[in-house]
Amino acid sequence: MAEVRLREELAESKAEVQRSRERSSTGMPTAHKELSLVSVIPKWSGADTGITLEEFSSIEGSSKIGRWECPDLLQVASLKLTEGEKLFYSTCPEIHSEKVTWETFKEVFRERNKDVRTDQFHFMTLQTARQGKN
Numbered sequence: 001m002a003e004v005r006l007r008e009e010l011a012e013s014k015a016e017v018q019r020s021r022e023r024s025s026t027g028m029p030t031a032h033k034e035l036s037l038v039s040v041i042p043k044w045s046g047a048d049t050g051i052t053l054e055e056f057s058s059i060e061g062s063s064k065i066g067r068w069e070c071p072d073l074l075q076v077a078s079l080k081l082t083e084g085e086k087l088f089y090s091t092c093p094e095i096h097s098e099k100v101t102w103e104t105f106k107e108v109f110r111e112r113n114k115d116v117r118t119d120q121f122h123f124m125t126l127q128t129a130r131q132g133k134n
């Protein structure tokens with residue numbers, strides 16, 4: 001009788017261990033976000049004298065290293081905007097949607113800051129360039 005009871009308890013214990021294994025294996029492992037990488041991302045003003053949008057997009061590399069998700073990436077990018085770009089960001093409804101992606105964010109700013117001068121303008125600027133003194 002005691003032996004039967006021990007076998008039942010053993011079977012229950014094995015079942016409990018199996019359930020515990022299943023619960024722990026189905027859960028996602030904890031991935032900590034490395035937010036200290038925010039400090040290496042340069043501020044972006046959109047001005048000709050500042051960094052380009054492509055250089056600002058180095059934020060993508062930091063997001064991969066820091067295990068940021070899209071909302072984190074968008075939030076960090078918006079924090080690094082300065083001057084007119086921050087004003088534009090705050091008034092642009094299409095990048096404040098819940099479904100906005102990083103690609104959409106970049107495309108909106110790329111469209112805003114694209115060079116509207118023609119190839120002919122750039123060619124004439126190159127052709128008329130003169131070396132200054134010294």
